[in-house]
Amino acid sequence: MNAPAQLVDRFARRITYLRLSVTDRCDLRCAYCMPERMEFLPKAEVLSLEEMHRLSLHFIARGVRKIRLTGGEPLVRRDMIELVRALGRKLGDGLDELTLTTNGTRLVEFADDLAAAGVRRINVSLDTLDREAFARLSRRDMLPQVLEGIAAAKAAGLKVKINAVALKDINEAELPSLIAWAHGEGHDMTLIEVMPLGEVEGDRFDHYLPLDAVRRDLERRWTLVRSDATSGGPARYVDIAETGGRLGFITPLTGNFCEGCNRVRVTATGQLYMCLGGEGHVDLRAALRSADPDGALSDCFARAMGEKQERHSFVIDQPGSAPAVSRHMSTTGG
Numbered sequence: 001m002n003a004p005a006q007l008v009d010r011f012a013r014r015i016t017y018l019r020l021s022v023t024d025r026c027d028l029r030c031a032y033c034m035p036e037r038m039e040f041l042p043k044a045e046v047l048s049l050e051e052m053h054r055l056s057l058h059f060i061a062r063g064v065r066k067i068r069l070t071g072g073e074p075l076v077r078r079d080m081i082e083l084v085r086a087l088g089r090k091l092g093d094g095l096d097e098l099t100l101t102t103n104g105t106r107l108v109e110f111a112d113d114l115a116a117a118g119v120r121r122i123n124v125s126l127d128t129l130d131r132e133a134f135a136r137l138s139r140r141d142m143l144p145q146v147l148e149g150i151a152a153a154k155a156a157g158l159k160v161k162i163n164a165v166a167l168k169d170i171n172e173a174e175l176p177s178l179i180a181w182a183h184g185e186g187h188d189m190t191l192i193e194v195m196p197l198g199e200v201e202g203d204r205f206d207h208y209l210p211l212d213a214v215r216r217d218l219e220r221r222w223t224l225v226r227s228d229a230t231s232g233g234p235a236r237y238v239d240i241a242e243t244g245g246r247l248g249f250i251t252p253l254t255g256n257f258c259e260g261c262n263r264v265r266v267t268a269t270g271q272l273y274m275c276l277g278g279e280g281h282v283d284l285r286a287a288l289r290s291a292d293p294d295g296a297l298s299d300c301f302a303r304a305m306g307e308k309q310e311r312h313s314f315v316i317d318q319p320g321s322a323p324a325v326s327r328h329m330s331t332t333g334g
């Protein structure tokens with residue numbers, strides 16, 4: 001049998017990175033991400049962990065070398081560590097890196113298991129160190145668990161990167177101390193602009209904070225030295241002389257980074273989205289469950305590569321604008 005075709009889109013971008021959402025459910029309700037009464041998918045529609053594993057193997061056979069498990073909150077899915085273990089066995093055998101993005105609430109329970117399965121680095125999302133602000137923003141009073149989780153990850157030998165969405169009037173004033181804390185703990189940190197994905201209760205415009213303004217503010221305080229470091233992703237990095245740590249900026253709104261896009265996303269129901277900012281998708285679940293999964297998946301992948309759009313076009317430039325796409329980040333897999 002011929003080796004399956006590698007994933008290369010019509011702009012000659014090679015797809016080597018899969019972000020797989022293992023669940024759309026979450027134990028927090030971050031206000032910029034989802035409404036309090038978020039409607040979650042019926043469990044029957046979600047792929048089994050065994051199907052997610054099989055699907056991942058198809059991606060690896062087609063050139064994917066890095067898989068990030070995400071969600072929703074990946075660690076709220078029961079038994080998801082079994083998927084981590086199964087994929088961990090592909091490390092060094094097609095897969096270079098297995099990682100996850102988590103809100104940290106369950107890391108105390110899972111940090112050791114993740115490390116034992118071969119995970120080396122994780123991203124933990126943390127927007128504030130103020131317990132009240134955390135409870136208000138995430139609508140759950142869980143900062144202590146998150147901080148314990150981050151400490152457990154560090155103790156388990158996992159390299160932690162802290163990701164924070166920069167939000168006007170919410171964590172704007174606190175960003176320097178959040179960065180100083182992360183660097184003091186030995187964690188890299190990345191700031192992210194809020195993106196117009198899915199309806200939420202408030203207006204994202206009210207809290208949208210362009211990162212060029214944040215950067216100018218940080219430059220008045222610290223010495224930012226441009227770094228050539230790259231994670232193969234959209235972040236641009238600086239080293240901060242005074243804190244001795246690295247800071248990334250992800251600027252989907254003020255600086256488009258789609259040219260070098262190497263990734264695709266699969267939702268918990270097996271829908272392959274070629275772009276976070278587009279509606280284009282193909283149904284891998286139907287292909288996986290068909291009589292000829294290999295053939296059907298090959299057709300899906302060929303279609304996806306033919307349709308992957310060149311770039312997203314996010315804007316948050318006036319109050320009340322509709323989201324760029326109706327899906328929440330927690331559905332597509334952040």
Ligand code: SAM
Pocket residue numbers: 026032033070071072073074101102103123124125163164165192193194195196197329330333334
């Ligand atoms: N629950 C996990 C977490 O929070 O890390 C993983 C999924 S979450 C959707 C992944 C990342 O997306 C988080 O860092 C979160 O802050 C970010 N995110 C969610 N909605 C966003 C939005 N509308 N704009 C920018 N980032 C968003």
Ligand code: SF4
Pocket residue numbers: 026027028029030033034071072073103125138330
């Ligand atoms: Fe949950 Fe992550 Fe969305 Fe917050 S950002 S509500 S932790 S999925």
